Amino acid sequence: MEYLVNASPVAALVGAGAIAPFHIAALRAAGFDLRHIAARKGSNRALELAHEWSIPEVWSDPDELISSGRWDAIVLAASTEATPNLLRLALRTDRPCLVEKPVSFDPVQIREFLGNDSKLRVAYNRRHYESAQAARRFAEQGACMFRLELPDGVGTDADELQGLRSVRENSVHGLDLLACVVGRYRVERVFTLGNPRGRMAVVTTEFGHVGSIVLNWNCPANFSLVLDRAPHRFELRPFELGRLYQGMEVLEPTPELPVRRYTPKVASEVNSFPGSDGIKPGFLSQANALKHRVTTGAWDDGMATIDDAVFAAEVAAALIAG
Numbered sequence: 001m002e003y004l005v006n007a008s009p010v011a012a013l014v015g016a017g018a019i020a021p022f023h024i025a026a027l028r029a030a031g032f033d034l035r036h037i038a039a040r041k042g043s044n045r046a047l048e049l050a051h052e053w054s055i056p057e058v059w060s061d062p063d064e065l066i067s068s069g070r071w072d073a074i075v076l077a078a079s080t081e082a083t084p085n086l087l088r089l090a091l092r093t094d095r096p097c098l099v100e101k102p103v104s105f106d107p108v109q110i111r112e113f114l115g116n117d118s119k120l121r122v123a124y125n126r127r128h129y130e131s132a133q134a135a136r137r138f139a140e141q142g143a144c145m146f147r148l149e150l151p152d153g154v155g156t157d158a159d160e161l162q163g164l165r166s167v168r169e170n171s172v173h174g175l176d177l178l179a180c181v182v183g184r185y186r187v188e189r190v191f192t193l194g195n196p197r198g199r200m201a202v203v204t205t206e207f208g209h210v211g212s213i214v215l216n217w218n219c220p221a222n223f224s225l226v227l228d229r230a231p232h233r234f235e236l237r238p239f240e241l242g243r244l245y246q247g248m249e250v251l252e253p254t255p256e257l258p259v260r261r262y263t264p265k266v267a268s269e270v271n272s273f274p275g276s277d278g279i280k281p282g283f284l285s286q287a288n289a290l291k292h293r294v295t296t297g298a299w300d301d302g303m304a305t306i307d308d309a310v311f312a313a314e315v316a317a318a319l320i321a322g
Contacts, residue, residue, distance in 0.1 A: 009294045010070070012036035013055075014062045014086055015077030016045035019100065022280040023075050023287070024053050029279060030287035036071055038062040040082065066090050073294050076100060077123075080169055084109055091116055096293040098123055098286060102172045103306070105165070107313035113306045117299075121289065124304035124312075125282030126173050127180040129272035131242030135227060136181045138234040138244070139209065144227040146182060146203075146211030150174045154217040164320045171215065171319075172312040174223060176304060177239060179311060181225065182209045187315060192322035199319050215319060233264065240281055242270040 011032035013023055016039035027034045038059035039046035050058045059065035062082075066074065066089040076086050076099040084104050090097045091113070100123045103110045113120065126132060138144070152166040179185060188202045199215040224237035233245040245264040253260055272281040289300040 008033040009072040009291060010035050011290075012038075012065055012071035012074045013077065014038050014065065014074065015079075015100070016043060016049050017077065017079070019077050020049060021053075022283045023077055024049070024055075025277075025279050026283035026287035027075065027290075028053075029277060029284055030291045032073070032287070032291060036065055036068075038065040040078065062086060063089060066093065069093050069095070071095070073097070073290050075123075075290070080105060084112075087113060087120075091119065094119060096120075096290060098290050101176070101304075101309060102169055102313055102316075103309050104313070105168045107310050107317055110306065110310045110313055114310070117305055117307075119293075120306060121286075121293075121299060121303040122306060122309045123286055124173065124176045124180075124308065125280070125286055126177045126239050127304060128282035128285035128302065129240060129242075130281075131236055131240055131270045131272045132177055132180060134242045134244075134270045135225065135234050135236055138227055138229075138232070139182050139207075142229055143208030144182070144211070144229045146178075146209060146228070147224075147226045148174055148178050148211070148213045149216065149221060149224045149226075150214065151216045151219040151221040151223065167215065167320055168313065168316050172316050174225070174239070175213070175315045176308060176312040178203075178213070178225060179308065180304075181227070182211075183207050184311065185209070187213075187318050190319055190322050199322060201319055213319065232267075240272040242272075244268045 008031055011027045011034045024034060034055055036057045037046050037050055037055045041061060046058050073096045074090055076083060076090060078086055080102060087099055096119050098121055103122060150171045152171050154166055183205050185203045185205045188204055191200045198217045201213040203213055204210050222238045227234045231246055235243050244267045246267040247265045248262045249265050251261040274281055289303050293299050
């Protein structure tokens with residue numbers, strides 16, 4: 001099929017949920033001509049987004065949009081349940097595709113897409129944070145002790161407890177981020193506190209790092225990753241904000257608080273929150289990598305592969321199984 005003739009590469013978006021506007025803004029900022037959008041059949045949300053963002057062509061059937069080939073690159077940001085079938089269609093076009101995580105709830109199903117690295121990457125955007133890259137550089141300097149905390153909200157109905165959807169769909173972000181920072185890791189043992197209360201896993205890596213993954217569901221806590229290697233600590237809390245600590249500051253007693261206090265000193269800070277462009281962190285890096293693939297035939301380093309998605313899904317399944 002022929003491409004549309006345009007000075008900029010033509011992009012298509014399938015999906016019109018809460019994450020869609022971030023992809024739209026990033027694709028536009030990367031220099032794509034976003035001409036096509038589709039949502040699930042019967043949804044009016046694609047029409048609303050097309051009007052809001054001046055996207056010229058709205059498709060009522062996402063399958064028809066994908067099969068049309070009237071685009072140079074596509075982003076699949078549909079529901080997890082719908083993603084595998086949409087991805088199969090996209091891969092048949094032999095054109096580059098960025099697919100939202102986790103691709104599928106079933107790691108075996110994700111394995112079906114192995115071998116497509118030349119045209120496929122997965123949108124694990126947190127690995128592109130400046131804070132995450134700073135944490136990775138810290139980990140590369142020597143073995144660390146670490147703690148990954150994933151306090152997802154987990155419902156109490158039977159379906160949620162059986163599948164723990166939030167773990168498979170959201171906690172995988174943190175599981176992939178940990179692999180990006182410390183390298184592939186091995187879950188040595190999982191301790192179960194009981195549904196719906198949580199899990200704790202002991203984790204090791206081939207690089208000498210050792211740590212824990214704590215799924216303290218429904219707790220009032222931030223998602224975080226802490227790396228300790230004396231005399232420093234590097235902390236992502238939340239993931240978008242990285243702080244390097246060195247030394248302790250002593251606060252002497254006061255009449256209001258008559259005890260001596262010790263607080264860690266911040267040596268440096270990395271903030272990944274969006275600037276004046278308002279684009280969600282990591283999304284522009286992904287869109288730039290997608291454009292680089294269209295214009296050069298090669299992906300930028302650092303993008304998550306299907307193999308990375310399989311790894312995160314398998315760890316999530318192991319943690320859920322306990």
